Amino acid sequence: INVTKHFKVTSGLLGLQSGLVRAVDGVSLHVNKGETLGLVGESGCGKSTLAKCIMGLTPVTSGEVLFANKALATWEEKALRSKIQMIFQDPYSSLNPRQRIGSIIREGLDIHTIGTKEDRQEKVNGLLQLVGLMPEHGQRYPHEFSGGQRQRVAVARTLALDPQLIVCDEPVSALDVSVQAQVLGLLKDLQTQFGLTYVFISHDLSVVSHISDQVAVMYLGRIMEIGPSKALFDSPKHPYTQALLSAVLLPDPTKQSHRIPLSGDLPSPMDPPTGCPFHPRCPHAFDKCKNGRPELVAGESGTNVACWLHNA
Numbered sequence: 001i002n003v004t005k006h007f008k009v010t011s012g013l014l015g016l017q018s019g020l021v022r023a024v025d026g027v028s029l030h031v032n033k034g035e036t037l038g039l040v041g042e043s044g045c046g047k048s049t050l051a052k053c054i055m056g057l058t059p060v061t062s063g064e065v066l067f068a069n070k071a072l073a074t075w076e077e078k079a080l081r082s083k084i085q086m087i088f089q090d091p092y093s094s095l096n097p098r099q100r101i102g103s104i105i106r107e108g109l110d111i112h113t114i115g116t117k118e119d120r121q122e123k124v125n126g127l128l129q130l131v132g133l134m135p136e137h138g139q140r141y142p143h144e145f146s147g148g149q150r151q152r153v154a155v156a157r158t159l160a161l162d163p164q165l166i167v168c169d170e171p172v173s174a175l176d177v178s179v180q181a182q183v184l185g186l187l188k189d190l191q192t193q194f195g196l197t198y199v200f201i202s203h204d205l206s207v208v209s210h211i212s213d214q215v216a217v218m219y220l221g222r223i224m225e226i227g228p229s230k231a232l233f234d235s236p237k238h239p240y241t242q243a244l245l246s247a248v249l250l251p252d253p254t255k256q257s258h259r260i261p262l263s264g265d266l267p268s269p270m271d272p273p274t275g276c277p278f279h280p281r282c283p284h285a286f287d288k289c290k291n292g293r294p295e296l297v298a299g300e301s302g303t304n305v306a307c308w309l310h311n312a
């Protein structure tokens with residue numbers, strides 16, 4: 001039995017008005033079944049493009065995306081594709097305002113005419129309870145719910161399709177902190193109960209640290225550092241990871257380091273810097289960083305790091 005899901009995106013190109021942008025560049029990731037891979041970075045770093053590559057929504061120009069060891073490009077089979085689902089930041093925009101919650105959740109089941117009508121309604125009631133709502137809620141409309149409840153509805157709709165892998169793109173970023181914790185707790189419980197695998201995308205490191213087994217830090221379409229969540233948060237090795245971490249309040253205040261300011265803006269992905277893409281903003285940059293691009297190598301804390309300081 002193969003318990004590993006691999007997906008590998010060697011390069012994804014995104015078409016924009018003014019040309020082609022290499023949005024995801026040489027990224028190779030895998031996530032174990034039943035675990036969570038966190039993808040962190042500033043907006044524009046290629047996280048969402050990577051998610052779209054995984055979902056098959058963006059063509060991958062070279063390389064391939066593998067799921068359950070099958071190349072996604074070859075699986076026209078709806079069965080396999082439906083095993084990968086996505087949850088978005090703003091469920092409101094993806095929930096039809098004129099449709100009752102129950103019918104929104106039931107839609108996927110209706111389309112595939114799974115079971116009898118009664119079976120499907122029963123399944124919807126069960127799903128509503130699973131995500132902490134009540135069967136009566138099925139009669140209501142999206143606007144009657146809070147942001148957190150709408151995200152629960154979106155989760156129930158996703159679960160109706162029996163997914164194995166769920167790509168969560170900033171799923172709690174629009175919610176208040178206390179509600180964030182509840183939705184994260186729900187996602188974790190469901191993961192344990194159903195053996196779900198998550199790719200969890202966020203710009204918020206503290207959110208990612210709570211839910212992820214492995215974390216990848218992205219910058220301008222490349223992975224800067226990747227490894228077990230604990231190693232990455234306890235002992236970040238890449239200057240970019242260190243800067244991101246220094247800007248958030250960690251659960252353990254004794255680990256709080258002084259803030260490392262990130263100078264300058266995120267460079268345009270149209271015109272990425274030569275050498276290490278982080279060099280114009282890196283406090284440790286030296287000559288070599290301007291020309292040579294560091295590859296990911298194993299660092300001493302258990303993460304892989306793309307930085308010349310760790311790649312002698």
Ligand code: SF4
Nearest residue numbers: 276279282289307308
């Ligand atoms: Fe900084 Fe150089 Fe490391 Fe890039 S390679 S992160 S510029 S020290």
Ligand code: MG
Nearest residue numbers: 043044047048
């Ligand atoms: Mg995004």
